[in-house]
Amino acid sequence: MTNNKVKIKTEKLDVFYGQKQALKNVNLEIFNREVTALIGPSGCGKSTYIRCINRMNDVIETCKISGSIKIDGQEINNKQIDVVRLRERIGMVFQKPNPFPKSIYDNVAYGPQIHGLADHKDKLDQIVQTSLKKSALWEEVKDRLDEPGTSLSGGQQQRLCIARAISVNPEVILMDEPCSALDPIATAKIEELMEELKKTFTIVIVTHSMAQAVRVSQRTGFFHLGNLIEVDTTDKMFKNPNNKMTQDYITGRFG
Amino acid sequence: MSEEKRIVKSYEEEMQSLNDDLVKMGSLTESQLSDTIQAIVKIDKEAAENIIKNDVQINELRAKIDDQISTVLVKRAPMAIDLRTTISSLKISHDLERIGDLAKSVAKKIEPLPIDLPQELTGSLKRLGELVQKQLNNVLDAYISKSKDKAIEVWRNDEQVDDLTHIAMNEVANFLGKNKKNLELATHLLFVTKNIERAGDHVTNIAESLYYLIEGEYLEGARPKGKEFVKDK
Numbered sequence: 001m002t003n004n005k006v007k008i009k010t011e012k013l014d015v016f017y018g019q020k021q022a023l024k025n026v027n028l029e030i031f032n033r034e035v036t037a038l039i040g041p042s043g044c045g046k047s048t049y050i051r052c053i054n055r056m057n058d059v060i061e062t063c064k065i066s067g068s069i070k071i072d073g074q075e076i077n078n079k080q081i082d083v084v085r086l087r088e089r090i091g092m093v094f095q096k097p098n099p100f101p102k103s104i105y106d107n108v109a110y111g112p113q114i115h116g117l118a119d120h121k122d123k124l125d126q127i128v129q130t131s132l133k134k135s136a137l138w139e140e141v142k143d144r145l146d147e148p149g150t151s152l153s154g155g156q157q158q159r160l161c162i163a164r165a166i167s168v169n170p171e172v173i174l175m176d177e178p179c180s181a182l183d184p185i186a187t188a189k190i191e192e193l194m195e196e197l198k199k200t201f202t203i204v205i206v207t208h209s210m211a212q213a214v215r216v217s218q219r220t221g222f223f224h225l226g227n228l229i230e231v232d233t234t235d236k237m238f239k240n241p242n243n244k245m246t247q248d249y250i251t252g253r254f255g
Numbered sequence: 256m257s258e259e260k261r262i263v264k265s266y267e268e269e270m271q272s273l274n275d276d277l278v279k280m281g282s283l284t285e286s287q288l289s290d291t292i293q294a295i296v297k298i299d300k301e302a303a304e305n306i307i308k309n310d311v312q313i314n315e316l317r318a319k320i321d322d323q324i325s326t327v328l329v330k331r332a333p334m335a336i337d338l339r340t341t342i343s344s345l346k347i348s349h350d351l352e353r354i355g356d357l358a359k360s361v362a363k364k365i366e367p368l369p370i371d372l373p374q375e376l377t378g379s380l381k382r383l384g385e386l387v388q389k390q391l392n393n394v395l396d397a398y399i400s401k402s403k404d405k406a407i408e409v410w411r412n413d414e415q416v417d418d419l420t421h422i423a424m425n426e427v428a429n430f431l432g433k434n435k436k437n438l439e440l441a442t443h444l445l446f447v448t449k450n451i452e453r454a455g456d457h458v459t460n461i462a463e464s465l466y467y468l469i470e471g472e473y474l475e476g477a478r479p480k481g482k483e484f485v486k487d488k
Contacts, residue, residue, distance in 0.1 A: 211332050238334045240471025250334040252266065253259040 007032040007172065007202045008053060013067035013077075015048055015226075017060065022048045024226040026067070030172075030219075035194055035203040037217035037234065039210060040249070044223040046206045050174045053204065054090040055083050071172070088115050091165030091201075095177040097157030099149030099164070104141050107149040107160055108132060111168040127167055134200075135163035136193050155186025162193065166201070173197065175205040179212065191216050210250055214238050222246045266331055270340065273323045277344050277351075280316040281395040284351045284358075287313065288391055288454060291358040292384030295447060296377050298370045306362035313355035320348040336468075343468035347398070350457040350464070354391065357454045364443045376430055376444060379423040383448065386412075386419055387455040394461045403469045410462040410474060416455035423448045 008030035015023035023045045030036050038046040048057070055076065057063045069077045076086055088111075099107050108128045111117075118124035128145070132138040137159040141152070149160050158178060165173055179187040194203060194216050207213050213220050214234060221231035222243070230243040241247050248254050261267040287306055294302040324345050327333060333341050390409055397405035427448065431441040466474045 210334060214334075239338060241335055247335045248259055251337045252261045252263055254262070 005032040006030070007071065008204075009068075009070045009073075010049075010052075011068040011070075013049075013052065013069065014065070015045070015052060015057065016062075016064040018062040022226055023052075026226075026228045028221060028228055028231060030202060030204055032202050033198055033200070034219060035198050035205060035217040037213035037220045038204065038206045038223060039208070039213050039220060040223035040229075042208075043225075045226040046221075046223045047176055049223070050092075050176060050204055050206055052077070053172065053174060054087050054092055055081070056092070058083065088168045089170050090172045090174060091168070091170035092174045092176070093158070093161050093165055093178045096181050097154055097161050099152070099157050099160050102149060103146045104132075104149050104152070104160060105145040108163050108167045111164060115168050117168060131163040131167040132160075134166055134197070135159045136189060136196070137163055153186070155182050155189060158182060158186065158190060159193065162190075162197075166197070170201065172202045172204065175203065177206055177208060180208065187212070210238070222249060224249070269323065269327055269331070270337065273320065273327065273341075273344055276316060276320050276323065277348060278395070278399060280313060280320065280348060280351050281391075281398065283309075283313050283316065284355050285388070285391055285395060287355055287358045288384075289388050291361050292381065292388055292451075294365055295361060295368075295384065296381045298365060298368050298372065298377075300365055303362040303365040307359055310355050310359040313352055317348050317352040320344065339468045339471060343464040346464040347461050350460045354454045354457045357450045357457075361447050361450050364447050367443060368440070373430060375426050376423075379419070379426045380444075380448065380451070383416070383419040383423050384451050386416055387451055387458065390416065390455060390458045394458050394465065397462070398465055401465075401469055403466060406462045406465040406469070407474070410459055410466070413455060413459040416452060420448060420452040420455075 006029045008028075010026055010028045010030075013023055013026040013028075014021065026045075026049060028049075038049065040046050051057045052065060052069060053071075053076075057065060065077060067077065068075060071089070075081075100110060102110070105128055108131050109118075109124050112124060112127045118127055129138065129142075132141060137156060140156060141147075141160075149157065152160060158181075162173070162178075179190050182190065191212065194205075197203060205213075205216065217234045219231065220234045220237040222229045222237070222241075222245075224245060230237065230241060230246045232242070236242075237246065238250060241250065261270075287309060290302055290306050293299065294306060324341055327337075327341050331337070390412055393405060393412075394409045396402075397409060424445065427441050427444045430444070431437050463474050466472075
C-alpha cells in the first residue's frame with residue numbers, strides 16, 4: 001500500500017428502503033489515493049453503499065440512513081452538511097455514460113461554472129483542457145470541442161463523464177460499474193486512466209467483473225445481502241480470502 | 256476446502272479432470288519409482304528396459320495437464336482456491352515428471368551393473384529407495400485427502416532421506432576404497448544414489464506446493480537438512 005491514511009470511514013451504517021434493509025451495520029474504511037473495489041451479487045448493497053457517500057440516496061423518499069460516514073474526519077451523514085458542496089468533493093461516474101445534451105466543452109465546463117471555479121474564459125478553457133487531458137480524452141477531441149458530447153463513442157463518452165467529474169477538483173470519485181457498457185478496448189482505456197487518477201483521487205468502484213477488481217484495485221470489499229462480508233487487500237481477497245462466502249462467490253460457487 | 260459445486264458445470268468438470276489426471280500421473284510415477292527401486296536391488300535388466308519405455312506415458316500426461324491448465328487459466332481466470340489449485344497442479348505435475356525422469360535415469364544405470372553387487376550396497380540403496388517411495392506415496396495420499404498435516408510430515412521427513420543418502424554414499428565410497436578397479440561401478444552407483452535423493456527433493460517440492468494449495472501460504476523456514484556427505488573416516 002502506498003498510503004495508509006483513511007479517507008472515508010464508515011461506522012454502523014444501516015440503510016433502509018421502506019421496510020427493506022439494504023445495508024446492515026457496515027463498517028468500512030476507504031483509504032486515500034487508492035482504488036477500492038466493491039464486489040458482490042446484484043442487490044447486495046454495494047451501489048447503495050457508494051450512493052451514501054455522496055448522499056445520492058437523499059432523493060429517495062423512503063430511504064432511511066443511520067450510522068456514521070466521515071470524510072477526512074468530518075461527518076457527512078447529517079442535515080447540516082451542504083450536499084451541493086459535498087458532491088463537488090465526491091464525483092460520480094455511472095454505468096451508462098450520461099453526457100449532458102451539450103457540447104463536449106460545455107459538458108466539462110458546466111461544473112466549474114456552477115461551482116464558481118472560473119472567473120474568466122481563459123481560466124475555464126484551462127480547466128476544460130486539463131480535465132480532458134487527465135481523462136485521456138484531449139487528443140481525441142481537442143479539434144471538435146463544440147460538437148455534442150453525445151456524438152462521441154461510448155468509451156469516449158465515459159471518459160467525458162470522468163472529465164466532467166474531475167473538472168471540479170473532487171477528492172473522491174465514485175464509479176458505479178463504469179465499464180459494463182464498454183467494449184474491451186474502451187474498458188482498458190478507462191482502467192489505464194484509473195491508474196493515473198488514483199495518484200490524485202481516492203476511487204471507489206463497484207464492479208461485477210472480478211477480473212477488473214483484481215486489475216484496478218488495491219483493496220476489495222465483498223458485500224452479500226446488505227452485509228459487508230470481508231474487506232482486505234485485493235491480493236489477499238483473490239488469492240486467499242479469509243471468509244468461505246467470499247471464496248465461494250469469487251470462485252463461482254454461488255451468486 | 257469448498258464443498259459446494261461451481262455454478263458453471265463445465266468449469267467443475269475441467270477442474271475435476273485436471274485433478275483426475277494429476278492423481279493418475281502420481282500413481283504412474285509411483286509405480287515407475289517403485290519398479291526402479293526393485294529393479295536396482297535385484298539388478299533386473301529386463302524390468303529396467305520396461306521402466307525406460309514407460310516414462311513416455313508420464314511425459315504425455317504432463318503435456319496434457321499443461322494444456323488443461325492453460326485452458327483453465329485463459330477460460331476461467333481462476334480465483335482463490337481454484338487459482339492455487341491450478342498453480343500447484345502445474346508445479347506438482349512438473350515435479351512428478353522429474354521424478355519419472357530420475358527413475359528412468361536410474362533404470363539406465365542398471366544395464367552395466369554386475370548381478371552380484373555386494374549386499375551392503377544394495378541394502379543401503381534399498382533402504383533409501385523404499386523411503387523415497389514411501390514419501391512419494393504419502394505426499395500423493397496427502398494430495399488426495401488435501402491434508403496439510405500429512406504434507407508437513409512428508410516435508411519434515413526429507414531429513415531422513417538425506418541421512419540415508421549419506422549412508423548409501425559412504426557404502427559406495429568404502430566399496431571404491433577396497434579396490435580402485437571399482438571406480439567405474441562406484442561412479443554409476445553414486446549417480447544412482449544421487450538421483451534417488453533428488454527424487455526425494457521433488458517429493459518435498461510437492462509437499463510445499465500442496466501446503467500452498469491448502470493454506471494459501473508458503474511453508475515457513477528452511478527446508479530440513481540431513482548431514483552433508485562427508486566420507487566416514
